[in-house]
Amino acid sequence: MPDHVIEQDAAKILIGDGDRPAFELLTFWHRNFGIIGSSIIPHFDKLILLDAFNPNTSSPRILYQGETSLASRIMGSKWAMNPVDAADAFDADYRKLVGTHYLKAETTQTPIFDLVATHVYAGNGLNPRRYERLILPVKSQLGAKFLLCYSFETGSDLRESSSGPSDEYPIDQRQQSRHLSNPAV
DSSP states (O other): OOOEEEEEOGGGGGGTSSOHHHHHHHHHHHHTTTBOOGGGGGGGGGEEEEEOOOTTSSSOOEEEEOTTSHHHHHHOHHHHTOHHHHGGGSOHHHHHHHHHHHHHHHHHTSOEEEEEEEEEEOSSSEEEEEEEEEEEEEEOTTOOEEEEEEEEEOHHHHHHOSSOOOSSSOGGGSOOOGGGSSOOO
16 A cells, blocks of 8 residues: 545535544534634544644644544554644654645645545554544634644554554544545555
């Protein structure tokens, strides 16, 4: 499987693609016109908070990563405790691959929904991963700009993952993206 990122239509999250947290986060984003507020608190442990994108780097700096975010589940809880060094856990090619859509979300100030297929070093070596990602450009009430990233694996990847599904969204209850049954890979 070659590594790739495919942009999807973010509006489709609102009609059933994605999962429940993606739906709720995108709904909150639209209701609040991109201004970060207390409505994301129930999902904050699943999110990665990134600094505004700097075009001179391959990906934005990680400011915070939730303990139950997909990256923390793959990389382990110790990874989540040191946001400054967290990006170094991913190689430069991977950061460049996924960084393109961070830049697009930042420059267009619109949500980006994509499918990422890559290999990630975790635990027992290099493992293939396929996951969906919702990137939300947000602002504080004082105008500071950030990016929120929510990622979730497809059902088949969750069954193969050693970490398994979260208790909150077991596989048989998670809403899955209808368009992923046969993605062009």
